[in-house]
Amino acid sequence: MEAEPIIPAKKDPFAALRYREFRSYLGMRFFFTFAYQMQAVIIGFHIYHLTKDPLALGLIGLSEAIPAIGIALYGGYVADKSEKRGLLLKIFFGVFLCSLTMLVVTTKQMHAYIPTSYIVPIMYAMVFGIGLARGFFGPATFSLMAQILPKELYPNASTWSSSSWQLASILGPAVGGLIYGFYGITPTYIVIITFILISLVCIFFLKTHPPTFIPKESIVQSLKEGINFVFKSKMMLGAMSLDLFSVFFGGAVALLPVFANDILKVGSEGLGFMRAAASSGAVITMLAMTRFSPMNKPWRNLLIAVTGFGLSIICYGLSKSFYLTLFFLFCEGAFDSVSVIIRSTIMQLLTPDQMRGRVSAVNSMFIGSSNEIGAFESGLTAKLMRVVPAVVFGGSMTIGIVFITYLKTKNLLPLTLNDIKPADKIEDQI
DSSP states (O other): OOOOOOOOOOSOTTTGGGSHHHHHHHHHHHHHHHHHHHHHHHHHHHHHHHHOOHHHHHHHHHHHHHHHHHHHHHHHHHHHHSOHHHHHHHHHHHHHHHHHHHHHHTSTTGGGTSOHHHHHHHHHHHHHHHHHHHHHHHHHHHHHHHHHSOGGGHHHHHHHHHHHHHHHHHHHHHHHHHHHHHHOHHHHHHHHHHHHHHHHHHHTTSOOOOOSOOOOSOHHHHHHHHHHHHHHOHHHHHHHHHHHHHHHHTOGGGGHHHIIIIISOOHHHHHHHHHHHHHHHHHHHHHHHTTSOSOSSHHHHHHHHHHHHHHHHHHHHHOOOHHHHHHHHHHHHHHHHHHHHHHHHHHHHHSOGGGHHHHHHHHIIIIITHHHHHHHHHHHHHHHHOHHHHHHHHHHHHHHHHHHHHHHOGGGTTOOGGGOOOHHHHGGGO
């Protein structure tokens, strides 16, 4: 029997928001992302302030990526077989403890007991702990969204979910940079912990959903099933690979503290606005996409968006003007938001309910940690070839990856939203 066509919610851009549980889900995602983005900004700026070494910025990303990748497949298995609300409570509590530890070790009072040379390793260790939590967080939230909304609202829900993330990514870095610049690191961490607690409260408003997957085989066989499923789908595998390599080479956002401190000389306040500029472009574009969907020809639009992302990185790296840099970062966020919407919708549509955690785990290994691995690559190349050439190199490689992907996936260009069906039904077609 032929599947019914999926019709995006064009007439009602607020369709997904009419579900109370989805609003709680967005609140959880917003407040947690707000805290996470604040923390990312001040960790980067504080560690660079202590070390004056761009490679130290790359090591922040590596400290988070290693555990996130290492635990991802098991995290997906646990997410599939667990009740999502209880799992999220455990995840957020773990992040809360890591943030609380960083608050304590960075206070002026603790500097009398902990040498400065110990503070950076402790912060890396806490970032490592947050990376472990992220290995479970991605699969759990990906699976949960599919349980609280009907399938025809997935494109609309993906737009709002990504917009919530991007809006928090605007406010988080800006607020984090401003509070850190004017009041110091301790008040900033107090605000971070407050927002983590608010996100915990939002979880209590979610319903208890029984797991859709009851394992009947060994964990190894279950994980292998999820990996095989991803590699059957040309479109899913292509989207993951495109994001992995483009962000790996285009992870120049990790070098923003160097631009803010040494090149543009705008300090932590300017760093907050630079981080917020990219997110501003993303959220404005995403809000526009609640009316104008990019899913008419998703694969074509994805390649165009990632090409624009790479060009924006090159321009930002060459800019010597603070305001021009903000513009290029805005464009980078706008192009990236289009690719985020397309990729997340493709993932939701192609994945059957009983495999969402494991498929999301594989996705996390490709995409979820690509920012952190890209941050390490940017820090390393900046160490080897200086900051500006490293950024230009990363943007150029991103465009090169798009071109290679285009050559290998030309048959996907004419596909429309209704052509995207579960991969186990059409296998190698997409």
